Amino acid sequence: xxxxxxxxxxTIGELGESAVxxxxxxxxxxxxxxxxxxxxxxxxxxxxxxxxxxxxxxxxQGPDFRLAWSTPHDLGWKAAATNLTDVAAMxxxxxxxxxxxxxxxxxxxxxxxxxxxxxxxxxxELAPGAGVVGGDLSxxxxxxxxxTAFGDLEGRSPVLRSGARPGDVIxxxxxxxxxxxxxAVLFAEGRDEHGEPDAASAAAARERHPRLVAAQLxxxxxxxxxxxxxxxxxxxMLDVSDGLARDAxxxxxxxxxxxxxxxxxxxxxxxxxxxxxxxxxxLAAFPPGVVPPxxxxxxxxxxxxxxxxxxxxxxxxxxxxxxxxxxxxxxG
Amino acid sequence: xxxxxxxxxxTIGELGESAVxxxxxxxxxxxxxxxxxxxxxxxxxxxxxxxxxxxxxxxxQGPDFRLAWSTPHDLGWKAAATNLTDVAAMxxxxxxxxxxxxxxxxxxxxxxxxxxxxxxxxxxELAPGAGVVGGDLSxxxxxxxxxTAFGDLEGRSPVLRSGARPGDVIxxxxxxxxxxxxxAVLFAEGRDEHGEPDAASAAAARERHPRLVAAQLxxxxxxxxxxxxxxxxxxxMLDVSDGLARDAxxxxxxxxxxxxxxxxxxxxxxxxxxxxxxxxxxLAAFPPGVVPPxxxxxxxxxxxxxxxxxxxxxxxxxxxxxxxxxxxxxxG
Numbered sequence: 001x002x003x004x005x006x007x008x009x010x011t012i013g014e015l016g017e018s019a020v021x022x023x024x025x026x027x028x029x030x031x032x033x034x035x036x037x038x039x040x041x042x043x044x045x046x047x048x049x050x051x052x053x054x055x056x057x058x059x060x061q062g063p064d065f066r067l068a069w070s071t072p073h074d075l076g077w078k079a080a081a082t083n084l085t086d087v088a089a090m091x092x093x094x095x096x097x098x099x100x101x102x103x104x105x106x107x108x109x110x111x112x113x114x115x116x117x118x119x120x121x122x123x124x125e126l127a128p129g130a131g132v133v134g135g136d137l138s139x140x141x142x143x144x145x146x147x148t149a150f151g152d153l154e155g156r157s158p159v160l161r162s163g164a165r166p167g168d169v170i171x172x173x174x175x176x177x178x179x180x181x182x183x184a185v186l187f188a189e190g191r192d193e194h195g196e197p198d199a200a201s202a203a204a205a206r207e208r209h210p211r212l213v214a215a216q217l218x219x220x221x222x223x224x225x226x227x228x229x230x231x232x233x234x235x236x237m238l239d240v241s242d243g244l245a246r247d248a249x250x251x252x253x254x255x256x257x258x259x260x261x262x263x264x265x266x267x268x269x270x271x272x273x274x275x276x277x278x279x280x281x282x283l284a285a286f287p288p289g290v291v292p293p294x295x296x297x298x299x300x301x302x303x304x305x306x307x308x309x310x311x312x313x314x315x316x317x318x319x320x321x322x323x324x325x326x327x328x329x330x331x332g
Numbered sequence: 333x334x335x336x337x338x339x340x341x342x343t344i345g346e347l348g349e350s351a352v353x354x355x356x357x358x359x360x361x362x363x364x365x366x367x368x369x370x371x372x373x374x375x376x377x378x379x380x381x382x383x384x385x386x387x388x389x390x391x392x393q394g395p396d397f398r399l400a401w402s403t404p405h406d407l408g409w410k411a412a413a414t415n416l417t418d419v420a421a422m423x424x425x426x427x428x429x430x431x432x433x434x435x436x437x438x439x440x441x442x443x444x445x446x447x448x449x450x451x452x453x454x455x456x457e458l459a460p461g462a463g464v465v466g467g468d469l470s471x472x473x474x475x476x477x478x479x480t481a482f483g484d485l486e487g488r489s490p491v492l493r494s495g496a497r498p499g500d501v502i503x504x505x506x507x508x509x510x511x512x513x514x515x516a517v518l519f520a521e522g523r524d525e526h527g528e529p530d531a532a533s534a535a536a537a538r539e540r541h542p543r544l545v546a547a548q549l550x551x552x553x554x555x556x557x558x559x560x561x562x563x564x565x566x567x568x569m570l571d572v573s574d575g576l577a578r579d580a581x582x583x584x585x586x587x588x589x590x591x592x593x594x595x596x597x598x599x600x601x602x603x604x605x606x607x608x609x610x611x612x613x614x615l616a617a618f619p620p621g622v623v624p625p626x627x628x629x630x631x632x633x634x635x636x637x638x639x640x641x642x643x644x645x646x647x648x649x650x651x652x653x654x655x656x657x658x659x660x661x662x663x664g
Contacts, residue, residue: 047379
């Protein structure tokens with residue numbers, strides 16, 4: 001058996017856990033809330049107001065991403081960005097992440113280094129001051145990234161889904177449909193002649209449509225807008241991950257209000273704006289008369305027709321994405 | 333195509349995410365520290381002393397467990413128990429878990445219900461008052477369980493690995509080697525004629541060796557002993573997951589002490605006690621003269637020979653388990 005090319009592309013199996021951590025951890029910072037970082041059995045994180053916000057999300061190779069389409073940096077970036085948005089949707093300031101990764105033993109350690117760089121860069125841009133306080137490495141067939149994110153409510157009440165009232169202004173911050181458009185670009189132009197995800201085709205498609213493909217693979221959600229909304233008196237808020245219509249219905253049902261969207265506020269393609277998933281914008285309600293603060297834009301109004309969604313008064317379809325219905329079983 | 337037998341064994345793909353959650357969540361309680369439980373984008377957890385302890389660990393079908401050997405209840409139990417022990421090893425009281433699960437679409441929902449029951453029962457026995465405050469469901473080929481656990485230091489300093497001093501009493505709480513003996517039972521008696529993990533053989537082996545097999549599949553670590561050690565003045569502590577010798581070396585290196593184990597304190601088979609992994613006991617150091625509190629037992633003494641492990645003065649082998657070296661690639 002030939003010796004593996006250790007210097008050019010060592011795998012995590014060749015290096016072993018300690019050596020992998022020694023290469024990955026220095027790429028990360030533990031952030032301002034970290035009181036005790038990696039190295040012991042657990043980390044210690046500051047929770048200045050005596051509470052912490054926590055959310056968790058797992059990304060699995062196959063159903064959630066393709067290595068032919070996403071760069072390692074994209075994966076780290078998206079894993080951080082989506083969890084930071086869930087923290088922001090509570091009106092909290094993100095403080096820290098914990099990251100557990102399961103990876104095939106033949107994965108080049110450079111992939112984990114790229115994921116770490118993506119995590120670091122997303123934190124620096126979307127949640128300055130927050131860092132990675134701990135984590136775990138395991139073995140698996142499919143690369144799996146589980147992020148748990150924490151936030152500080154800074155003395156405020158959390159902003160729930162259930163607080164909207166009839167008459168509230170419904171406002172949105174972030175992209176509307178771009179992630180879905182980016183996924184459509186990848187399906188149309190990022191596959192080979194057999195229909196399989198293909199890295200070279202995807203890279204070329206990304207050069208042609210950089211904004212849309214990045215919206216899918218490395219979204220830039222309006223994380224800081226979560227605290228902005230809370231300070232402006234938002235009555236309800238949530239992260240728009242499954243499409244604006246589907247998540248608006250959740251807010252409407254939790255709050256027992258209806259929501260009427262204004263077609264003119266949803267851009268040239270209102271149906272994609274309503275149906276497209278994975279934009280990770282923030283949907284919020286503000287009391288009547290409050291001008292939604294930047295970067296929020298008013299897109300509708302809450303009414304008393306509990307749980308009903310309309311677009312200029314016409315019913316809206318809210319079918320959306322289900323994690324167990326949307327995957328074809330391919331890991332590519 | 334015949335309709336699937338929905339009433340007897342619906343799969344999570346047939347039910348969809350919402351219906352799965354509706355069956356799983358009622359089996360769990362969110363616990364005393366939960367200020368806002370599942371249902372919003374994030375949970376809110378109490379952190380009464382302005383800090384929280386956090387640890388995370390992922391279990392993957394194949395490298396970490398076999399569905400032919402572990403029951404769903406075992407999986408939930410072990411996922412909770414191992415993370416609770418990491419919290420306890422800091423001298424903290426466990427308060428809450430967040431659980432993310434990725435599962436094949438054809439997995440019977442009863443498996444997730446069993447995992448939830450195992451999580452609930454482990455919390456009730458090992459960390460009364462603590463609960464599951466949130467989580468996430470994703471799709472994958474291999475069942476994957478990621479748990480993040482939280483703890484409250486109740487105003488105390490965390491107990492680190494690095495605080496032991498020469499002359500300290502080295503003490504241990506929990507099983508020593510039983511999990512490894514249980515794994516040996518399963519390898520010897522829990523496989524079919526082709527050497528594959530086999531559920532019927534494993535169940536029979538478990539009836540013959542209930543204590544050892546349970547120590548491997550559903551360990552009962554001394555979680556409450558973590559706070560006991562902290563209150564008794566422990567100078568250093570860690571969770572013994574990779575074997576007593578290997579983890580003792582970590583404590584010794586972090587504290588710049590040597591550790592001499594007493595053979596007479598390690599039972600009839602001191603080498604298995606030192607080498608066996610996955611017992612999830614607690615190894616702690618106490619100042620000279622302190623009698624280790626129950627359930628800790630003195631098993632050695634710290635000395636000035638930094639990083640060196642000995643057994644009645646003779647060198648100890650500390651090779652152990654690496655997550656990327658210990659898996660044969662089979663998921664069974």
